[in-house]
Amino acid sequence: MNKEYTVPTWEPGVKQLAPNVYAYIQAKATWYWSNAGFIVGKDYVVVVDSMATVGLTQRFKEEIRKITNKPIRYLINTHHHGDHTYGNHVFAGATIISHEYCRHEVTEAGMMDPNLLNTIFPEFDFRGIAATPAHITFDKHLTLHMDERExxxxxxxxxxxxxxxxxxxxxxxxxxxxxxxxxxxxxLGMEGSFAGWLKNLDAMTKLGAQAYVPGHGPVCEIEGLNLCREYLVLVRREAKKRFDKGMTVDQAARDIALGQFSQWPNHERILLNVERLWREFRGEDPTTSKLNITEAFLRMDAMAKGRRVVAHDYD
Ligand SMILES: [Zn+2]
Structure with missing residues (x-):
């Protein structure tokens, strides 16, 4: 393993990517520290994702207000996870747009118990979070014609x-x-599909964009996308070998050597990733083969804390 590797740091805050197009980047890429963005038009603003808590979303909104006073007309949710939706209601009055499945999850699954979240992730204040589903949904494509911009x-x-x-x-x-x-x-691949995720990255690559705003981590070019892909490919390949040998999810999760990715924070997510892959290898449909998220979070939390103790002992 490369012991020299250290995870880079980056500048947080609002980052202008093009005239009137901004990313909002957090200093950390760990649990519940998520990025967002906004686009300013002639008459209104489009926001991409809210944040995990009311306080974080308010801070994001204040940053938008330093740049424009125009009304926030649309809020797009990239997916249903809490760190992208729990603060939706802070943008009250905006029309929320998401994929139909995202709306389904926000409506059906709702949100995790704020008390449990506060216990597992004590650095955040989850009081006041809400499940606020989209007003407009779609399946494949939707284009907003924002002035001349698509x-x-x-x-x-x-x-x-x-x-x-x-x-x-x-x-x-x-x-x-x-x-x-x-x-x-x-x-974190506890839902969805690893094979599908890789297909998504291929489709995205074909678009040939210059800049990518990750859900977690700094704004990047294609190399950043490829690094994420490298993790997914590594974990899927190594998990398959262990699945074929008949190992359990926990055995495989502890056995897979992650190389440089072992230095990336939240490596305990390997547990949920392997859990998902086991279902994928068995040919289960991800829309029906769901993990119990609360139980999974507790298991992973235990694994993370167990590992932290070990790491600390050898510091
Ligand atoms: Zn997510």
């Missing part, structure tokens, strides 16, 4: 979850990739 919302099929979309600006060559790209934090 804002394309595209769903290439199941990937990180069943209902992820990307927000693609063809003129500017910018993709808000949502959680299709985790950069410098471990990709």
């Amino acid at each position: 804002v394309k919302l595209v769903h290439f099929g199941p990937g990180h979850t069943i209902g992820d979309i990307i927000v693609y600006l063809p003129e500017e060559g910018i993709i808000f990739a949502g959680d299709f790209i985790f950069l410098y934090s471990t990709p």
Whole structure:
């Protein structure tokens, strides 16, 4: 293993990617630290994703307000996970747009118990979060014609979850990739499909964008997308060998050597990734073969804390 490898750091905050197009980047890419974005038009603003808590979303909104006072007319959700939707209601009055499956999950699964979230992730204050579903949904494509600008919302099929979309600006060559790209934090594939995720990355690559805004991590070029792909390919290949040998999910998760990715934070997500892959190798349909998320989070939390103790002992 490369002991020299250190995970890079990056500048957080609002980052202008093109005239009137901005990414909002967090300093960390770990649990619940998610990125977002916004596009300013002549008369209104389009926001891409809310944040995990009311406070974080308010801070994001304040950053938008430093740049424009125009009304926020649309809020796009790239997928249903809480770190992209729990703060939706902070943009009250905006019309929310998502993939139909994202709406289904926000409506049906709702949100995790804020008390449980506060216990597992004590650095956040989850009070006041809400499940606020989209007003407009679509399946494959939807284009917002924002003045002369095209804002394309595209769903290439199941990937990180069943209902992820990307927000693609063809003129500017910018993709808000949502959680299709985790950069410098471990990709989380507990829903959706690894095979589908890789297909999504291929489809995205063909668009030839200049800049990608990951759901977690710094704004990147194609190399960032490829690094995320490398993790997915490695884990799928190594998991398959262990699946064929008849190992359990826990055995395989502990056995797979992650190389440089072992330095990426939240490597305990390997447990959920292997769990998902086991279902995929058995040919189960991800829309019906769901993990019990609460149980999975607790298992993973135990694994993370177990490992932290070990790591600390050898510091
Ligand atoms: Zn996600």
